[in-house]
Amino acid sequence: MWQPNKLEQERLEKLERLQALGIEGYPRRAHRTHTAAQAVAAYEALEAQDAEAAQALEVTVCGRIRRVNLKGKISFLHIEDESGRVQLLLRVDELGEATYDLVKDKLIDMDDFVQAGGVMMRTRAGEVSVLVHEFVLLAKSLSPLPVIKQQVLDDGTVIEYGEFSDVETRYRQRYADLAVNRRVREVFRKRAETLRAMRRFFDDEGFLEVETPVLQPVYGGAAARPFITHHNQLKQDLYLRISFELYLKRLLVGGYDAVYEIGRDFRNEGVSWKHNPEFTMAEFYKAYIDYRGVMDITERMVAYVAEQVTGSTTITYQGHTIHLAPPWPRLTMRDAIRQASGIDYMDYPDAAALEAVIRAKGGSVAPGQPWGKLVSYLLETYVEPNLIQPTIIMDYPRDVSPFAKRVDYDDVHVERFEFFIAAMEMGNAFTELNDPRDQEARFLEMAKLYRAEDDDATPLDEDYLRAMRYGMPPNGGWGMGVDRLVMLLTDQRSIRDVLLYPHLRKEEGTA
RNA sequence: GGCCCCGUAGCGCAGUGGUAGCGCAGGUGCCUUUUAAGCACUGGGUCGUAGGUUCGAAUCCUACCGGGGUCACCA
Missing domain, CATH: 3.30.930.10 (Bira Bifunctional Protein; Domain 2)
Structure with missing residues (x-):
């Protein structure tokens, strides 16, 4: 039985407030014209030919919100789909107050799935973004994912801050691991x-x-x-x-x-x-x-x-x-073992003799094993660890x-x-x-x-x-x-x- | 299965006998080009579980649960 924690309760309340506003938390349909990577690539390709024409590129992208930066009457969201990330630029004068306030009032959270329609553009800081004029919630996230922030350096390398590294939780909740850890x-x-x-x-x-x-x-x-x-x-x-x-x-x-x-x-x-x-x-x-x-x-x-x-x-x-x-x-087993351990097992043709020489060299094997298993033991002990x-x-x-x-x-x-x-x-x-x-x-x-x-x-x-x-x-x-x-x-x-x-x-x- | 280590807030961690802390995330407010955004204020804990020792336990002891490592096992 799910016992929502504090953070989850807050999100449940947001879902109720959205529904009170007539906004569906899990609508039936979505629409997408470009993946995140396609949208960015399409803009960059157009821009290379004709900077003016590129400003008219209309896209609709979908993805999970992975970064939120609210700045008063303007906000930046980064959404991520399987192809990668793209930045959304939301402006109250483009979106209208009712929709913009969903973001400003944080009814839309990190980890929510959203759909955004708009035109591609480049921000002053130079990031290719979608200037959004249509913004739709696709699926509300009730449980926040672990927070990992990333810094993208000029050369494209990504530094991550914060971790989701507890191996047990990562394996038990692989979906969360995958959602958060790109690697x-x-x-x-x-x-x-x-x-x-x-x-x-x-x-x-x-x-x-x-x-x-x-x-x-x-x-x-x-x-x-x-x-x-x-x-x-x-x-x-x-x-x-x-x-x-x-x-x-x-x-x-x-x-x-x-x-x-x-x-x-x-x-x-x-x-x-x-x-x-x-x-x-x-x-x-x-x-x-x-x-x-x-x-x-x-x-x-x-x-x-x-x-x-x-x-x-x-x-x-x-x-x-x-x-x-x-x-x-390619090495024969006999040569490999002889080189690594100094033992030529052909000198010890029965199990008892081979077992004795293994013990004499400090090896520990269960008593009474078949000869072949003792040979395998020699391989695993002396040879295998060095076969890089x-x-x-x-x-x-x-x-x-x-x-x-x-x-x-x-x-x-x-x-x-x-x-x-x-x-x-x-x-x-x-x-x-x-x-x-x-x-x-x-x-x-x-x-x-x-x-x-x-x-x-x-x-x-x-x-x-x-x-x-x-x-x-x-x-x-x-x-x-x-x-x-x-x-x-x-x-x-x-x-x-x-x-x-x-x-x-x-x-x-x-x- | 044996031995060793670990389990503290959503995540990452500090705290080794004396009032449970930090960063991020969260909440409230401000901000029209940010990008690990920023500033101000702020809420949040059965300290894995159950016993025990003690005036007092996250801290010491025992058992159990879960995880990791290692050995055994895996012709």
Whole structure:
């Protein structure tokens, strides 16, 4: 139940006073001929040709009031729409007293949406403005937004005074955050551009965009705890997908050469600066290439998207200058770990020995973990934090990679790589296993390996094996955390800052 | 889940045992080219919640709620 505070009560009273004057607080219709940016641009273009003619440019603009400066019989308002801001010059002799007094008596507030019709002009101070002769309230704001003032310097840089920075309130009330913080709006514009650029890239490469089930009877394709839900009519438990992998590869059986999907995955696990329970994943599978082909596509895709979104393949992330142009260094996992930690894990072929040497070096790992997980621990601890420039780490242990093909003449490693940028794991890819007998064995092996300690052991997907038995072309597959790429391209430190509505605990007093 | 930090007016913050403050925003008045407009006057607080210690608590203690960080977890 809304309890209006003092400021809100004042605005409610203003709304009543407006209604008493016959002025609708939330009229049905609005009219606009120019965005703020278009109005200014149109005037400047005309002015460049003919200063006289420019004075006759009629516009009607709409937007939210972001600055109010009342000066007696003349007032300046700045309104903002998505395109930017434009100044309104209100004069009592242009508007008439009745309308002018709405502003002078502050029945119109900061944050209200208004419509203003008038002619474009330049003030004495030189600002392109609308000299208003028609002024209409479009929507009353009852709750004032946080106040941020800005100073625009001659070179166009904007200095902001006052802040709306409380992260909890910003995430809970993203609408207020967006309304007030222009830079936040910019982040989500770049997010959209990132997605567009990715789709354009894959489409141009001949991939088919597909959509596969979010609700799955058997989850798989990754190791994560799922969210469980239930279909009432079918009396069936369903899982929210943790990956798209197995559904996408079935499509290669179906005859598509190359497919991709961009969508939401759900993982019932911890929340952190790089984890959200639901997040955006991109995956592709392409027939007749191996993981080296996937590496090439990865490098080109990331460079292309960066170029499209930021204008360059060299970006700045949290103070680091990062070069995304291909080629990226490719290191085997064994070499990377050996160089960074001094440990050659091939010298410790069983889990107990590897665990012992990790402990001897001061590492802390849970006892009894599979060998491959210990190797992953070494990578995460010694290698990953230093991978600022884009780097491909390849050839992963077999027992943590149930969908990847073995490396030739190597019983330990599989053709799998992950790529890292800014010390973040961005994605994961393999030469995909397409032998149904091998795949079945790997499922069973994984179940044996993980059942003991993981309550989320990946179930065996019989239908996936059935699909594979019809024949699956050799293929390379790939998955990437899109949110992390957006973080990189927008220089944001937390995944929450690239999600419009990051997950938060339920607020007290709300349903 | 463990540990650490934070929660004071709409927003940003100060206040570490003795009458709750500042800036912006708000209200009233003045101002016909301002732009972080200006000038004068002025209202506004369950100090996250609940207990406790104390003559006295925003301040110290405990628990809880919410947030952030970090570790664990995330083949």
